[in-house]
Amino acid sequence: MSETASDKHYWHRYTDTYEAAFARLGAVREIFEFGVFRGGSIAWLARRFPDARIVGADIVEPLPEWPRDPRISYERIDQGDRAGVQAMFARLGRRYDLLIEDGSHLPAHQAACLTDGLTWVRPGGLYVLEDIHTSHPANAAFAEHQAGGAPNALHVLLAIRHLKDRGRAMTPAIAARLAAPGFFAADEIVALSARIAALDLYRRSILPLWCYACGGDDFDYAALRCACGADLYNVADSMSFLLTRA
Numbered sequence: 001m002s003e004t005a006s007d008k009h010y011w012h013r014y015t016d017t018y019e020a021a022f023a024r025l026g027a028v029r030e031i032f033e034f035g036v037f038r039g040g041s042i043a044w045l046a047r048r049f050p051d052a053r054i055v056g057a058d059i060v061e062p063l064p065e066w067p068r069d070p071r072i073s074y075e076r077i078d079q080g081d082r083a084g085v086q087a088m089f090a091r092l093g094r095r096y097d098l099l100i101e102d103g104s105h106l107p108a109h110q111a112a113c114l115t116d117g118l119t120w121v122r123p124g125g126l127y128v129l130e131d132i133h134t135s136h137p138a139n140a141a142f143a144e145h146q147a148g149g150a151p152n153a154l155h156v157l158l159a160i161r162h163l164k165d166r167g168r169a170m171t172p173a174i175a176a177r178l179a180a181p182g183f184f185a186a187d188e189i190v191a192l193s194a195r196i197a198a199l200d201l202y203r204r205s206i207l208p209l210w211c212y213a214c215g216g217d218d219f220d221y222a223a224l225r226c227a228c229g230a231d232l233y234n235v236a237d238s239m240s241f242l243l244t245r246a
Contacts, residue, residue, distance in 0.1 A: 005040035034103035079109040136236035150180035197246040204238035
């Protein structure tokens with residue numbers, strides 16, 4: 001299975017940016033990814049990092065089309081079960097060079113997995129929070145899943161980046177303004193900021209290679225839509241945070 005089977009490549013156009021980040025990682029031996037879907041990303045990671053053990057986690061039982069290899073294992077987990085996620089990481093007992101969160105895309109799940117998952121990334125390792133555009137106020141998931149528009153992972157990470165750019169620390173007072181039930185407690189935000197050495201936000205600025213909805217590339221360039229009707233250039237689409245662990 002080629003990397004083009006993963007929407008990381010053909011739709012979001014993440015992979016070139018990821019390669020630049022991977023080049024700074026050094027040896028990669030342990031990888032974890034939330035969200036397996038059809039297995040395209042796991043297959044790509046297995047080829048890209050031939051010496052790494054890879055864990056894929058999803059809410060469904062392993063499917064026949066998922067890649068099989070002695071280096072690859074799967075965990076069944078509901079990202080909404082925070083205690084279960086914490087117990088899973090503790091049971092596996094590994095420190096990850098690379099952890100990718102590409103699961104449900106629900107804003108609350110993104111926040112919880114970031115808080116719990118980053119602690120299991122080794123210093124200098126990379127945490128990738130994919131599809132953070134679902135936490136953008138212009139995205140339909142924001143209105144559907146965030147009553148009152150509470151601050152979420154996108155807001156918190158943007159704040160952390162701004163403060164770091166200004167040479168300022170995340171204070172308890174700032175964290176309190178960003179805290180919200182179901183997302184982050186103030187002390188979690190302070191701890192999160194301390195665990196992050198650097199962070200960058202990738203936003204796709206060009207068109208996808210082909211459409212995720214129909215698989216075609218008959219694009220209406222003036223309307224910025226595929227012939228099937230799928231939007232190709234939404235403001236809140238194809239955004240990914242890359243976090244380097246302190």
